Structure formats: C-alpha cells, structure tokens
Amino acid sequence: MPMSTTKIANSERQFAQAIHCQSFVKLPQSQQVVLQVKDGSMHFGQRLLWQDVNFSILSGEFVALLGANGTGKTTLLRSLLKLVPLSSGSITLGKDIRVGYVPQLKDFAPKLPIRGRDLVQLGLDGENYLFGLFSPKKTLGGFWQTAKQKKYLVDKAIAEVGGESFCDAPLTMLSGGEQQRMRIAQALVAEPDVLLMDEPLLSLDVASQYVVSDILAHRKQAHHTAILMISHELEPIIPLVDKVLCLENATANLGGIDLINRFR
Numbered sequence: 001m002p003m004s005t006t007k008i009a010n011s012e013r014q015f016a017q018a019i020h021c022q023s024f025v026k027l028p029q030s031q032q033v034v035l036q037v038k039d040g041s042m043h044f045g046q047r048l049l050w051q052d053v054n055f056s057i058l059s060g061e062f063v064a065l066l067g068a069n070g071t072g073k074t075t076l077l078r079s080l081l082k083l084v085p086l087s088s089g090s091i092t093l094g095k096d097i098r099v100g101y102v103p104q105l106k107d108f109a110p111k112l113p114i115r116g117r118d119l120v121q122l123g124l125d126g127e128n129y130l131f132g133l134f135s136p137k138k139t140l141g142g143f144w145q146t147a148k149q150k151k152y153l154v155d156k157a158i159a160e161v162g163g164e165s166f167c168d169a170p171l172t173m174l175s176g177g178e179q180q181r182m183r184i185a186q187a188l189v190a191e192p193d194v195l196l197m198d199e200p201l202l203s204l205d206v207a208s209q210y211v212v213s214d215i216l217a218h219r220k221q222a223h224h225t226a227i228l229m230i231s232h233e234l235e236p237i238i239p240l241v242d243k244v245l246c247l248e249n250a251t252a253n254l255g256g257i258d259l260i261n262r263f264r
Contacts (some may be wrong), residue, residue, distance in 0.1 A: 100192030177208030
C-alpha cells in the first residue's frame, strides 16, 4: 500500500534535513569546461527558433535555463543530447565527460510492472537513456560484467536520493516526489559529470521541490557535477544558481543571478 501523505511529507523533510547536515567538499579553484556551445542555431523549416547561442558550463556550475514557453528550451536540451542536430554551430563536450538526463515528468502507465530500482537500472542497461552522448564507466569488454557491479551502482544512486525505503515498491505506487527521486537516481547511476534537467520540479508539491533541490545541492558541491536545468519553479533553486541562460528574442543571453528576477 502507498504511504500516507503525512508519512511521505515527514520522510521527505527528514531526508532534506539529512542532506543539509552533510559537510560538502569545496569546488576546485580550476574548473574544467564540461560543455560548450558555439554559434548554435536552430531552424524548423522557415521558422527560426534561436541563433547565435554561445555558452560554456564549468564543472560544479549550476546554470538555470529560463525563457517563455515556446522559446526552444527543451529543444536546446535535446540538441545537447544529440537527439536534434543543430542547424549550424557546434556542441563540444570536455574529455571523458559523462552526461545524465532527467526528462520532463510524465505519468507512468498505470500497470507498468517495474519497481523504482528497475527504473534506476535502466540508466545502465537501457541504451535509449544514454542517447549516444557518452559511455558510462565500464569494465573490460565494454559491458558491466556482473550483476553485483550493477547492483552496487544502482544501490549507490538510490542512496544518494534517499530512496532506500521505497525503491522496491511498484513504481506506480510511489508519490510524485518519490517517482522523481527515482528518475534522478536513474540519471546519476552512470556517475555523470553533467546533468541536463527538463522541468524536474514540475507538478511536485513544495516539500518535494525542496527535497529535489537539496539532492542537487549535494551533487553539485560534493561531486562537482555541472547542472543545466529548465525550471519555472525558481524559489527552490535560487540558492544553487551560478549563471542564468535566458532564451528570448530568438537568441540566448548568459548572465548572473540578477537575470532570474525577470522570471519571478
């Protein structure tokens, strides 16, 4: 049976408090460029979506990707994942950079016969979740050799999002916040250097939004993971943001945290 709303809220508050109590590793003084876009443009037929897009992301940076609906934010993420080719320009990843992806929240099929941990393991086994951008750290022969190795990585990712107590429940029995934590664990399981996130706070209650933001704060500071996130829910992420990439007037403006005030 699913947990009661009160128990879920208490569980998520406790996890958020535990994350806040951890000591974080300071970022290195010299940061690696993990992702760079030069002179990027995107056309759909005669329609110009954006052009002259130039930005780079350093290890450990949190970049908020903002803009009105229809400005091409999701398309930009999909181009970084090489799902949609740029019309012109280039995308460059740093050496040996691994990428994790959290797509927009969608409801799972009501009778989907998988557990939370099965979803997480798809981050290792499901090639559709890797999008050809990188290869996770693999053993000799190019594949994870043993079930034990896979289980270790899956358990590690689940623990990072505080999902040990519900990861073995059917996915469709989990709350929205719990499901999203499993999606994030799926993106983390291959130990990414960059996280691309498309509205990860969408449709979550306020408590769950802050749980997710705390998970990302820990990942950013303890693992120096770079994060590029689309979000319309801004308050939970403001303390994390280093840069703002704003799509408007068919181009991108990169600036500091002050840009975020235009969307609050």
